[in-house]
Amino acid sequence: MKRWWWLLAFLMLVPALAQTEKPLLVGGTVLTAEYPGGFGVSYVEARPFAQALGLMYWASDGEVILGLGSRRLRFVVTPVPRSKTALKKLVVSESPPALRRGERVLLPVRYTARAFGALYSGSETSLKVLLPDAEMQGFEHRVIGGRDVVVLRTSRDVNALRDGAGWWLLGLRAGESVRDVPGLYLSRVRFAPGEYGTRVYLDGSEGWPVDVAYFPGEVRFYVGPPAERRAEDPPLVVIDPGHGGTDVGARYGNLFEKDLTLKVAREAAARLRRMGYRVELTRDRDEQVSVYARTQWAARADVFVSLHVAGSEVVSPGPALYTYANVGADAPVFVAHARKLLARPGYPEVLARYARPARSVSALADRFEYELGRLGLTPRRGETPLYLLSYAPGAAVLFEMGALRDAGDRARLADPAQQSAYAQVIARAVDAYLRGGR
Ligand SMILES: [Zn+2]
DSSP states (O other): OHHHHHHHHHHHHHHHHTTSOEEEEETTEEEEEBOGGGSSOOEEEHHHHHHHHTOEEEEOSSEEEEEETTEEEEEEEEEOOSSHHHHHHHHTSSSOOEEEETTEEEEEHHHHHHHTTOEEEEOSSOEEEEOOOEEEEEEEEEEETTEEEEEEEESSOOOEEEETTEEEEETEEOOOEEEEOOOSSOSEEEEEEOSSEEEEEEETOTTSOEEEEEETTEEEEEESOOTTOOTTSOOEEEEEEOOBTTBOOSEETTEEHHHHHHHHHHHHHHHHHHTTOEEEESOSSSOOOOHHHHHHHHTTOSEEEEEEEEOTTOSSOSOEEEEOOOOSTTSOBOOHHHHHHHHSSSOGGGGGGGOOOHHHHHHHHHHHHHHHHHTTOOOEEEEOOOHHHHTOSSEEEEEEEEETTSHHHHHHHHOHHHHHHHHHHHHHHHHHHHHHOO
C-alpha cells in the first residue's frame, strides 16, 4: 500500500520536473530537449537531431521525412496551437506531429527514437538517445537480370552514402575483409572499417551504373546497366496518383484528393499507352501505397509524374508544378559525419544518386506549363526537396491540379470534362518532353 502511494507521488512529480529544457545527448552530440506546453513530452529541433542520429532528412513546407535504410518516418508539420488544450491533445497523441515554432521545426524525441529502434532513456537532468551500431549479418552475391547484386544483411537498417570510389555504410560495424566475387562486372568486394562505419568498395563497378536499394535489414547494390530496359523498349512513364486507402489526402465535402488523382491518372495512362509508351501506375485502385514503394517506382521511370490536389494549406488557387532538380543547398541532409566528408575537396559525387541532368526536370515542367496555358491556366512553379521526386533518375514533376478550398478550382476538379482535360495535359506534356529529348 505504501509503495503504491510513493509511485503515485512520483508520477505526479515527473510532469512537474519535466517542464523545463534539458540537455539531450545523441551519440557525442549535445542538443536541447524542450517541452512545448509543459506536458512532459520532449521535443527537439528536427534537423540537428536527424543529423546526430545519422538519418536522412527531407523537409518541405508542410512535412518532414526521416529515413534510415528502408525505414521512413513522415511528419506533418503543425504550428504550435494557441490553445493549451489543443496542444496537449497533439503532443500526447499516439503519433505526435512535428511542431513549427517560428522558424524551427521540432520533433517528438521519444516517438522518433522508437520508430528507428534507437534507445531512449531519461533522467531528471538529461535525456539520451542512442542508435546501436549495426552488425554485419550476411553477405551474398547474385546475378539477377544481367546485373551483379550484392546483398548485405545488417542487424538494423543503415544508410549507404556514396563516397568517391566506394560507399559508406554509416553506423555499420564490420571487420576488414575481401570477398572474391565471380560477377558479370564485379571482381571483389572489400570492406574497410572506419570512424563512422564501414566503407565498401565494389571492385569492377567503375564506369557502370550502381543503384542502391534498401530492404528491411538489407542494403543491396545493383551493378551494371538494368537489363529489363532494351534499346528498342519505349520509355517508361510512371504516374503516381497521390494518396489512397485510408489516406484520403485533401478533402472538401465528398470530394477526396485520392479519388481525383486516381481518375486523372488512369485516363492519362490510357492516353499515353495509345501513344505507344510503357505506362505504370503506382496504384490502380483505392489502396494505400507506402512512400517507399512509390520511390521504387520513381527509381525506374524515365518520366515520373506525381499527382496531387492541394487542401487548405495552399494560399493561392490554381495548379502548381513542383520539381526537385538541384542537389545544392537544400539537398537531403545526412549525418554530421557525412557533412565532414562532404566538406573534403573533390567530393561532388557524394549525392550523385540524387542528381540528374538539371535541365531535364525543368524541361518537363515547361511542357506542363505550356499545356496548362492552352487551358488558360498559369501554374505556380516551385523547387522543393520532395523526397519522392529525389528518387527519380529521369525527369520528375509533382503536378498539383488545384486547391480544393478554392471554389473555382473545386468546380474544375469535380467536372469530368476538366478531369479529361488534365489527363490530356499530362499525356501531351510527357509526350512532348520525350519527343523533344532533354
Ligand atoms: Zn496530396
